[in-house]
Amino acid sequence: MTAEGEALVGGMVNAGAVFRRGELVERPAPPNAGALHPYLLALREHGFDAAPAPVGLTADGREQLTFVPGDVALPPFPxxxxxxxxxxxxxxxxxxxxxxxxxxxxxxxxxxxxxxxxxxxxxxxxxxxxxxxxxxxxxxxxxxxxxxxxxxxxxxxxxxxxxxxxxxxxxxxxxxxxxxxxxxxxxxxxxxxxxxxxxxxxxxxxxxxxxxxxxxxxxxxxxxxxxxxxxxxxxxxxxxxxxxxxxxxxxxxxxxxxxxxxxxxx
Structure with a gap:
């Protein structure tokens, strides 16, 4: 664990910019976070809890989401x-x-x-x-x-x-x-x-x-x-x-x- 947290690998758009800090994930916030975050919260209200829950936005333009535990496959796929x-x-x-x-x-x-x-x-x-x-x-x-x-x-x-x-x-x-x-x-x-x-x-x-x-x-x-x-x-x-x-x-x-x-x- 570094000062930035644990780097999470995978994907190409935000490669090298996603970190886990305890139970939170910090990553670059998409431009439409103001609309996407309420949508993710509304999904949970309608019974879909199988996605990260938004926690907030940081002053430097990053978003905080709950960490979802489990296994993620990376290429070449096993x-x-x-x-x-x-x-x-x-x-x-x-x-x-x-x-x-x-x-x-x-x-x-x-x-x-x-x-x-x-x-x-x-x-x-x-x-x-x-x-x-x-x-x-x-x-x-x-x-x-x-x-x-x-x-x-x-x-x-x-x-x-x-x-x-x-x-x-x-x-x-x-x-x-x-x-x-x-x-x-x-x-x-x-x-x-x-x-x-x-x-x-x-x-x-x-x-x-x-x-x-x-x-x-x-x-x-x-x-x-x-x-x-x-x-x-x-x-x-x-x-x-x-x-x-x-x-x-x-x-x-x-x-x-x-x-x-x-x-x-x-």
């Missing part, structure tokens, strides 16, 4: 976080978030980040970044969600699609091999996530197309970061195969759209 039971529990946890969030009014005056937001918009706040680094596990099951920095209004199905990208994962085999255990069956795992969430039949039919749309939004997000000269994103892009990887991934998604639809509906 086998334990990619089990079928873990995947199903992620879907169930996301459904719980959405059910509570549906009862919370979104502050329409706030400037919610658009980087990963649903282009179609919506009346409910989506997390938008449910990657393994942002899910806390206990006893092999997803227990909590952290890092709501990218939360923005959208459709629940958009959040499922963004989650599927990371957890199935919706990546061609070459791309997946760099970060995920070998042998993951993408169509079967997409069905497990949909079952865990409880997607309706119309939503299942729409999901593969929304995943392709979400992938394009994520590519644009990376392109903006690279154009800004972000060292982390420049390095990640180079190490993971550059834009050729994105081209390959998007072609693979389009080529397998019917396979994914069949797995979801049959």
């Amino acid at each position: 086998d334990w976080v990619m089990t079928k039971a873990a995947l199903r529990s992620v879907g169930s946890l996301l459904r719980r978030l959405h059910e509570a969030g549906a009862a919370v009014a979104v502050d329409t005056r706030a400037e919610w980040p658009r980087h990963l937001a649903d282009p179609a918009g919506g009346t409910m706040l989506c997390h938008n970044d449910v990657c393994p680094e942002n899910v806390v596990f206990r006893d092999g099951r997803a227990a909590a969600l952290i890092d709501f920095d990218m939360a923005a209004p959208g459709r629940p199905l958009w959040d499922v699609a963004m989650t599927a990208r990371y957890w199935v994962p919706m990546l061609d085999p070459v791309s997946a091999a760099a970060l995920y255990p070998a042998g993951l069956d993408a169509p079967a795992r997409l069905r497990i996530l949909a079952d865990g969430y409880g997607l309706s039949t119309p939503e299942r039919a729409e999901l593969p197309g929304v995943i392709e749309q979400a992938t394009e939004v994520c590519r644009t997000f990376v392109a903006h970061r690279v154009a800004e000269g972000s060292p982390l994103y420049l390095q990640a892009l180079a190490e993971r195969g550059g834009w050729e990887r994105w081209n390959r991934m998007q072609t693979w998604l389009a080529d397998h759209r019917e396979t994914f639809t069949t797995a979801l509906l049959n």
Whole structure:
């Protein structure tokens, strides 16, 4: 433990700037903390306690949140976080978030980040970044969600699609091999996530197309970061195969759209 506290690793946006001090976590406050903090508190009032509770803001622009105990997987992702039971529990946890969030009014005056937001918009706040680094596990099951920095209004199905990208994962085999255990069956795992969430039949039919749309939004997000000269994103892009990887991934998604639809509906 340093004077700054224990550094918490994971993620790229706030890498090296998140510290734990006892039961509190201090991290850079998002610009919309004034709207995000009341939202997180309202979630708890509606029965969703599986997220950090905001405690306050510091004078130097940081936010304080309650520490959520448990295990968080970092890349390359270990086998334990990619089990079928873990995947199903992620879907169930996301459904719980959405059910509570549906009862919370979104502050329409706030400037919610658009980087990963649903282009179609919506009346409910989506997390938008449910990657393994942002899910806390206990006893092999997803227990909590952290890092709501990218939360923005959208459709629940958009959040499922963004989650599927990371957890199935919706990546061609070459791309997946760099970060995920070998042998993951993408169509079967997409069905497990949909079952865990409880997607309706119309939503299942729409999901593969929304995943392709979400992938394009994520590519644009990376392109903006690279154009800004972000060292982390420049390095990640180079190490993971550059834009050729994105081209390959998007072609693979389009080529397998019917396979994914069949797995979801049959």
